[in-house]
Amino acid sequence: MRGQSIRLSAALPSVQYDQVRTLYRTILVFATVGVLVLIVGLVEFVHFEPPAQASGAQARIVGVYLFDPTTGATSGSDQGQFARTQQFAAVVDWSSLPGGITVDARWYDAFGDVVGRVGPGAPAQLAGHQVVPVVVPSGFHHSLPGSYTFVVERIQDGIPVEVLARRIVLVRRT
Amino acid sequence: MINVTTPPAANPHPRLRPSRYGIAIAVAAVVVVALIASSFLNYVYLDTIPGRASLYGLLAVALIALGTYILVRAFSRDRAMRRKHLIRASVLIGLGVLLWLLLIDVFVFTQSAGPGVAAICVLVCLPTTGFGLLVVRRMDRNEKEPWRLVLVAAAWGAIVATSLVIWGETIWEATAQTSLVPGPGLDASTAFMAGVLEELAKGSAVVLLFLVMRDDFDDVVDGIVYGAAVGLGFNFMESITYMTNLYAIFQPEGIGGYAAGFQWYARQVLGLFFGHATYTAFIGAGIGIARQLPSVRQKGFAIASGFIVAIAAHFSWDAWLTFFPIQSNVFGLVEIHLRTLIMTGPFTAAIIALLIFGVRFEGQNLLDQLRKEAADGLGAILPDEVRVLASPWQRLKQRLRALNQGGPRAYLALARLQSAQLDLAMERWHRERKEIDTPLDAEVQLRVRVIDLRSPTAR
Numbered sequence: 001m002r003g004q005s006i007r008l009s010a011a012l013p014s015v016q017y018d019q020v021r022t023l024y025r026t027i028l029v030f031a032t033v034g035v036l037v038l039i040v041g042l043v044e045f046v047h048f049e050p051p052a053q054a055s056g057a058q059a060r061i062v063g064v065y066l067f068d069p070t071t072g073a074t075s076g077s078d079q080g081q082f083a084r085t086q087q088f089a090a091v092v093d094w095s096s097l098p099g100g101i102t103v104d105a106r107w108y109d110a111f112g113d114v115v116g117r118v119g120p121g122a123p124a125q126l127a128g129h130q131v132v133p134v135v136v137p138s139g140f141h142h143s144l145p146g147s148y149t150f151v152v153e154r155i156q157d158g159i160p161v162e163v164l165a166r167r168i169v170l171v172r173r174t
Numbered sequence: 175m176i177n178v179t180t181p182p183a184a185n186p187h188p189r190l191r192p193s194r195y196g197i198a199i200a201v202a203a204v205v206v207v208a209l210i211a212s213s214f215l216n217y218v219y220l221d222t223i224p225g226r227a228s229l230y231g232l233l234a235v236a237l238i239a240l241g242t243y244i245l246v247r248a249f250s251r252d253r254a255m256r257r258k259h260l261i262r263a264s265v266l267i268g269l270g271v272l273l274w275l276l277l278i279d280v281f282v283f284t285q286s287a288g289p290g291v292a293a294i295c296v297l298v299c300l301p302t303t304g305f306g307l308l309v310v311r312r313m314d315r316n317e318k319e320p321w322r323l324v325l326v327a328a329a330w331g332a333i334v335a336t337s338l339v340i341w342g343e344t345i346w347e348a349t350a351q352t353s354l355v356p357g358p359g360l361d362a363s364t365a366f367m368a369g370v371l372e373e374l375a376k377g378s379a380v381v382l383l384f385l386v387m388r389d390d391f392d393d394v395v396d397g398i399v400y401g402a403a404v405g406l407g408f409n410f411m412e413s414i415t416y417m418t419n420l421y422a423i424f425q426p427e428g429i430g431g432y433a434a435g436f437q438w439y440a441r442q443v444l445g446l447f448f449g450h451a452t453y454t455a456f457i458g459a460g461i462g463i464a465r466q467l468p469s470v471r472q473k474g475f476a477i478a479s480g481f482i483v484a485i486a487a488h489f490s491w492d493a494w495l496t497f498f499p500i501q502s503n504v505f506g507l508v509e510i511h512l513r514t515l516i517m518t519g520p521f522t523a524a525i526i527a528l529l530i531f532g533v534r535f536e537g538q539n540l541l542d543q544l545r546k547e548a549a550d551g552l553g554a555i556l557p558d559e560v561r562v563l564a565s566p567w568q569r570l571k572q573r574l575r576a577l578n579q580g581g582p583r584a585y586l587a588l589a590r591l592q593s594a595q596l597d598l599a600m601e602r603w604h605r606e607r608k609e610i611d612t613p614l615d616a617e618v619q620l621r622v623r624v625i626d627l628r629s630p631t632a633r
Contacts, residue, residue, distance in 0.1 A: 019531070019535045020463065020466045020535075022531070023394055023463045023531060023532065023535070024463055024467060024475075024476055026527075026528060026531070027456075027459060027460055027463055027476055027480060027483070027528070028475065028476075030456070030479065031480075031482045031483055033483070033486070034482040034487070035482060035486070037486040037487075037490050038485070038486050038489060041362050041365065041366065044358060045359050045362040045366075047358075048355065048357055048358045048359030048362070049354055049355055049360075049362075084426065106356070108356050112356065112360075112361070140427050141426075141427060142426070142427075144423055144427075145422075145426075146423065147351075149351060149356060151356055160355050160356075160357060161355065162355065163355055163356075173286070173422060173426070
């Protein structure tokens with residue numbers, strides 16, 4: 001019986017043994033692997049988002065302003081939206097934070113990439129870096145549009161464990 | 175001569191409404207409520223779509239109103255007419271809902287890049303998705319699923335499932351963005367969100383097919399086909415969304431076409447089967463296995479298992495994608511392919527293994543039933559036909575021979591006959607396994623149909 005996809009030789013045992021049980025057990029095994037994958041994911045989440053990490057410290061973000069990269073100075077009023085041709089920076093009041101902790105400040109773009117950073121270090125060490133600008137990605141003329149998140153984070157064992165302050169601004173497409 | 179004392183069977187259609195229809199109505203009601211909430215939230219928070227809703231909404235509202243009217247009247251008819259009216263009402267209401275959702279999708283997802291770019295994105299995604307559906311449907315070598323159901327599954331994935339997840343994902347993302355530490359923890363949260371919400375939305379389509387179209391949902395193979403079709407539909411709409419969105423983001427830098435083209439390749443070529451099709455195929459596999467299990471407890475475990483694997487596969491891709499960074503050089507092109515192969519390949523291999531096993535299992539049992547039917551001597555399947563009917567290649571060869579001898583009409587007539595004979599064998603298989611929820615004499619009807627198709631007047 002050449003070219004036949006259904007094998008006669010294997011047909012007879014199938015009547016005696018219900019192969020649905022094999023399929024059932026197989027999908028149960030796959031589900032067990034799936035549960036393990038999800039547990040690993042949960043462990044990863046808890047590792048990077050550890051519970052009970054509220055230190056009580058709060059950073060103060062003074063505002064988000066237009067930024068001139070040639071002078072390194074900010075201007076204008078605190079804004080929540082920018083055109084993509086505009087450059088902007090957050091201003092942080094590091095003095096609002098207690099000593100003895102390690103902190104940094106970062107800008108994340110809409111893709112989750114870090115596009116500006118100051119730190120890590122003790123708040124006193126960062127006092128000279130109040131302005132944290134968004135850096136235009138290499139090879140691009142302007143910032144990419146979308147939602148940008150600015151966070152001041154507390155660092156522990158090299159990992160950010162707590163957000164001490166947060167601002168979200170929108171970069172318009174036009 | 176046909177033996178009328180043959181034990182009754184459920185196929186093709188039960189006269190009484192089985193209890194699973196009640197579950198189907200409940201699931202559909204939940205979906206409709208979720209869709210209304212989704213539309214409301216889309217309107218308020220995502221996009222007001224000014225003026226357009228009243229324009230395109232009229233037709234959708236009219237279709238739903240007419241469908242509802244026929245639905246209400248259907249219940250005052252006799253049983254024979256009621257069925258016709260219920261079908262008409264379902265079609266009209268379904269069309270209305272699909273039109274409404276499709277247009278919302280088009281405006282919400284594509285207006286950023288403009289209708290021209292959106293139309294091009296749709297056009298380039300259609301052939302690849304069509305190819306995917308063709309391949310997925312052909313995977314069922316013994317008894318192919320009807321195109322109408324495969325397309326309904328894909329349409330659900332593209333339109334209903336994407337609409338169902340918009341509000342849930344928006345709320346989850348907004349909450350996570352304002353409460354979690356950016357980085358891998360946030361990525362894991364987003365991946366859990368996508369895995370759970372998107373697989374539940376896609377899986378509800380497969381569950382509804384399982385509950386309502388039981389006659390065309392036979393086993394694990396059918397489940398994989400329907401699940402993959404839903405996944406391909408979802409992937410179609412998601413591809414268009416990403417292509418138009420990234421075009422709009424990168425076009426001011428002069429690389430919008432490149433960004434959209436990369437998305438097309440990643441999602442419609444590389445990820446066509448290594449993605450949503452694989453994930454949702456697991457849901458279908460679980461439901462398909464449940465279809466043939468005897469106890470409710472086992473059915474529940476099988477369906478839950480399918481959902482768990484689908485969610486895990488989806489989660490692993492979204493959460494750990496960042497652990498496989500791609501270099502921006504020529505080697506990066508190799509890395510993109512390797513990444514997909516390493517991360518999704520094992521899941522795709524697992525579903526292919528289930529499919530191969532299912533096809534073999536189905537084939538063996540169909541052969542067994544074909545032999546038994548031929549041995550009964552009722553005339554629907556002759557002993558000489560068993561060998562041909564048991565092999566897809568032999569069936570094709572026989573149809574091609576008919577095409578040469580009698581033209582396309584002979585080809586189609588033989589195709590209908592072969593299909594009816596396989597339906598009969600499938601029916602016998604389900605009856606023998608006691609996978610029938612309502613006793614009926616449909617097996618006799620199927621046998622009569624085969625004999626009618628065999629008569630010269632049917633050719």
